[in-house]
Amino acid sequence: MSTDGETAGPPDHLAGLTGMDMVRRALEEARGAARSQGKDVGRGRVAPARRAPAAGRRRRWSGPGPDVRDPQPFSAATRDLAQSRGWSKQVAEGSVLGQWATVVGDQIADHAVPTSLRDGVLTVSAESTAWATQLRMVQAQLLAKIAAAVGDGVVTSLKIQGPVAPSWRKGNRSVPGRGPRDTYG
Template sequence: MDSGPDEAAASSGASGPELRGVDLARRALEEARAAAKASGKAVGQGRASPRKGGVRALRRRGWSGARPDERDPQLLSAVAGALAKSRGWNGKVAEGMVFGRWSTVVGEDIATHATPISLTDGVLSIQAESTAWATQLRMLQAQLLAKINAAVGQGVVKTLKISGPAAPSWRKGARHVKGLGPRDTYG
């Protein structure tokens, strides 16, 4: 025999029309509440009781107000600067800025013809691409030093050591004999 939807509803013990959607969810919630109450559990709508203290309690918990404070999102540069300052890294960060922002510190024209090599104890070593550029940079040394100090901070770079291109080395390998090298056999 075929059993229709009416017979299935009658056999499951449901009375009335078949429930769907929101009505079915309400009935399931009512049944769950009744089962919880029967087993001795607390039954409620979610929160046990309203919070006391009003707006002040919420502020103490962590809400920020209308004005900026330390809990608001911060710029990465500000956070990194504060971290470097708290750890005592300001000197190293300033030294890194000399190398990282070289073209903006001294200008594009000088940056294309001169490269910073090292910064040791406040002495910045710069290598120019030609002897003419090295001579020009030595004449502009005071202005360069002022630009660098304005960009990265006073006292990071105290003096400049400007050199021209390196001459080729005749020394090959880890060991060599003192003397003039290959030129001593020509004459």
Template sequence: MPEEPAPELRGIDLARRALEEARAAAKANGKSVGQGRASPVRKLRTGGRRRSGWSGAGPDARDPQLLGALSGTLAKNRGWSGKVAEGTVFGSWPRVVGEDIASHATPVTLENGVLKIAAESTAWATQLRMLQSQILAKIGAAVGHGVVTSLRITGPAAPSWRKGDRHIKGRGPRDTYG
């Protein structure tokens, strides 16, 4: 009597058959095959343990990170740390040096570690020159040492008496204010 051909498998039966064959092949190769999902905890090379399936209730490296921490890491990896520190000096000036100093002085430029500060009066320029070491320490604590190495503090610009192409050397008008 001739043998009847096996009925063609479809759908779920085909999937079960493929799974059984894969398990049999793995068992033949000496690998253990468990039912269901493997344990979510596995050993690291360093001997520690790391969860691989889900994050769970505790903190994990795969958890959402703070934007500030991620942007700091990105700036460091791309070599932007110096520019970010410079931006912090200008963008957070009141927080870096304090509200009192920030209300009377503003940073103008930062080139080669020299921060130029414009004071609102000559009195404040003198006061800031005396506080120069403390201001440098505050800036160093906020953005890191070496970003700002020295300060150049200027007062308001004096009025210029030099008008036009032709002028006479000298100190300008003296007794014209009567």
């Protein structure tokens, strides 16, 4: 406003604009001036300037992205624990024996059972000599399935055994030869 009672017109850069156009231009200029001073302006309110975190201080919230402090699946937590303690090999060996049906499939698991795993040699007991023969024929595929499930190097070879026949030897002394079988018909 002027001192002699006359009203001053719009500034020169707003001259020629009318109504809402003049308001929009003035608002854009005000926002630009606020941004140049470091203030974040949006929708009519001025946000306080954000400070960078001090060196060595961590923020207390994790935010929208993944963070190591977020809840983890139990399997990931146990895997990390096994790796940090050096138990990975033992866990892999245990998973071969514990998850036998899922590793080799239900059909094989119904007829063969793992009995031991020592020094990379997995001993498998088959329910019949026919199943033992079949497993020996597909031994390479079984090793590939096991390696895919638990990792390479856990099982290096298979020792497949058929059913154990009853022993006819009783006591400290026995007679050499066919023994009691030759009396059967």
